[in-house]
Amino acid sequence: MRTDWSIYISFIGAGLVMLLPRNAKTLIRWTALLTGSIGLLIALTGYFAYNATFSDLIKSQGDGFVTLVNRPWISALGIHYHLAVDGINYPLVVLNGFVCVTGILFSWNIEERVKEFFAFFLTLIAAVYGVFMAMDLFLLFVFYELAIIPKYFIIAIWGSTRKEYGAMKLVLYSFIGSALVLIGVLALFFAAGGHSFGILELAKHPLSPDLQRWMFPLLFVGFAVLAGMWPLHTWAPMGHVAAPTAASMLLAGVVMKLGSYACLRAAMLLMPQGLEYWKWWIAWIAVIGIVYGAAVAFAQKDFKFIIGYSSVSHMGFVLLGLATLNVKGISGAVLQMFSHGVIASLLFAVVGRMVYDRTHTRQLDELGGLRPVIPFAFWTFLIAGAASMGLPGFSGFVAEIQVLIGAFSMSPWLAAGAGLSIPITVAYILNALHKVFFAEEEHAGHGSAAHADELHGRDARATGAGESRWNLPPITCPEMVAGAILMSLLVIIGIYPSIMLNMITANVELFLRGLR
């Protein structure tokens, strides 16, 4: 089945869920899971088929695109309904499928307004699939904006901690970003002659360098807001923390990649000279974001904020890789999008679903000693954390080392600056690991946990000496399945990166050739 059916099947899933009776919660969950899985399967089969044939394809047609559908949509403006896949967006399409399925599994315990939750969730998934496959600037923009609204409702209805504020902040940031993009898109379209919104057609009409110079920031910054570019990142930690688990996974795992992907596909491809002009700015801003995000993560007291800021830091690597404008850097950036998507989903699943939903607190000082209570959460966090630190053997290493090599060839100082974040990352991950999963004695000794419980007006949990003070339900089956899926992805890409990296690199080479 053509990969664009992943979009339609998700929309159909959202529609089906809407039609089911409100109280048939189990049926709704299974419907969502089923449509999500079908979407993932369609994407995966397409992915492997492409992986087997892409080198022949490139040889025979000169680019790596597989057009899925291309038909005129609004002829007055030369808008086409054009969806295509290549080695750059296929990994992200697959990522979206994985995050969708695991997100549904991690949302199995949602009891309130289940129907609406999965309807919004699947709409968001469909829109994200759409952005990744769209090859028409207008279509890309349509899906990009369509993805904004479900986020608001998911966070504002099912979220926690200042949810309405976080949701509104996130939505307004994305929407202002897309407002900049809209201005850029319109200017770009008419400057290129006003014939077509097709990205590949527009790329054939290079704009004058002067125009590129001022239009590039409109598009790039507009999209990069969603990628969490410092200093426009503040929506990200706030929104991630406020969101329910599945939405945090989706936000950090996939939605932030919408921004960086669109930067690559639209801003960079269409305005290479603009990029040439601005690349040092982008690179250094990315480095600031990398180090700043890591440092702020280290200072957090809230478990979820740590992960939120670590996303800002890791997304900085993506932007840095893009700015390097060489094969290593950009391939690394694309792989980092995939890798961070999986890592962030996993980390948010541990924090939000496995820990917070059981303990009802995320304060590092109140947690502690969870390792014997929920060992699965511990192991998941350990593996995801190791991948996040960039330990060899996991996908994070393969991606970040590529970005660093790319950055090094641009300027050693950039690589040095970005490399500074690695020890900080190790520090905050280990700090969180220690405080959440070990560190029982300290709390028992000072009685601080009980005190904090009182402060928060909750019943002090069982704090018998010697026994664990936690009396938590065990990790459920859906959580284990979802966790296992994501962890195995990390390991597979870490050990056998060529399954993804080859296709990325081949397409990035073509991409760079197109720029010159």
Place this chain on the structure above:
Amino acid sequence: MMAVPYYEVFKALGAEAMLVVTAFVALTLDLVWLRRAGMKTRSRTVGSVALVGLLASAIPLWRQFGQHSLVLLGGTLVVNGLTTLFNLVIITLTLVTVVISMDFDVGRHVGEYYATLLFGAIGMMLLVSTEELITIFVALELTSICLYILTAFHKGELRSQEAAVKYFMFGAISSAFLLFGLGYVYGLTGATNLREVAKIIQTSGASPLMAVALLFVIIGFGFKVAIVPFHLWAPDAYEGAPTPVTAFIATGSKVASFFVFAKVMLLGFGGMQGAAYHYGVSATWQGSVVDLLGQLGTSFRNGFYFSSGWTMLLAVTGAASMVLGNCVAIVQRNVKRLLAYSSIAHAGYILVGLIAATQMGTTSVLFYLIVYGLTNLGAFGVVAAVAARAGGDDVENFNGMARRAPFLSLLMLVFILSLAGIPPLGGFFGKFYLFAAAVERDPQSFGLLWLVMIGVLMSAVSLYYYLILLKHVYVLPPKDDTVIATPTYVNLVLAATALAVILLGVFPEPLLALLKPLVARL
């Protein structure tokens, strides 16, 4: 004295004539037979009569479609594809308004209510199909007077009376301005037909007095379509009027007024366009980023190029409408008031397309008018259906509506998101096309990009208050859990409106393909 082709005139006025008959039938029916019947029966019976009349009047219009255009009595009555289309649009909008009204308590004078509504619709239809100054004025007055009366229909409520008086006072003053302006136009050109006026302006040039006339005409229409700074009546009138009437003022009246406004500007004052360009940094910027900041400053001071004409006036009022409408809407607690300010902002967006003054610009304005009419009508329709049962039209009354009336809430979601310009709804493509038209006007140096920037950034502001409204509907818990049941016919008609809004967004092509040749022939 030319001979009046009575037969042709009557044929062209078939739809209007049918509505006049319907209005009198409705009036008589209510007066003679239904005096003793219950309120609900009366409202539904008379409403149904009005519906039948409206549907019947669509038939002659439908048959007019595709026939060659007619200009009767020196432009007093013009029949072409565009006027027929917009007559149909107005009939559709009136139809939905009537359906909403049937479910709404309009007071004791049911027959009068529907008759006035129909008379107002006739005024709008005439307004659309004329190119002659005196008829424009008469039709505009017919519409306005009907709307003043309708606004006051909640006889017991002070708010309604205040709204009506305010609306009437402002309306009367604006009519005076308009009449004054039109008088000058006639005095200077000796013509009342728009095309002749345009010809004379073209050949003999615009005198300073003509500029005064233009200004007065713009002020007059500015009041009718509620653009800043002539918007002051709108929030009060919208809030005070019975909700179906508000819907009618915000949609039917606005669509017709904008249509004729655009016609007067583009056809009549086509030679006095002027310019409102801003030549930004695009052409000149060569240096570093620091230079850019400096240049932004100078270009803000020196980059504007205004030359007198209506483009300049409308650019300034349009920008002001977008900014003020959206910013003031943020603090509103009453849904109708909020929608009033939002519709001021939307008038600003429409002006952006009008200023472009190209075929694409005109097409975009007409497209947006249709989408805007349907969307706003739907939004007010939901408010009318829900508010009466939920205890009022403050935002708090909409808390948790998603649980009390899930279907209408879903429709509300569609309408509000369309107003906010979220794809794939009609409002998104409409707005996109308006802005695209403005950029297209001057693709070399992007002279109108500054207006587009204001519009786009203000849409981002508007999303804030639209989401606040939707937050009350979807996120906040309801005050009580009772289900709000609305009649099926209301649900159906509103659902059809929502479907139209969605379809116009997903498949704008057919309507565009219909509009484009009609505009080209203008």
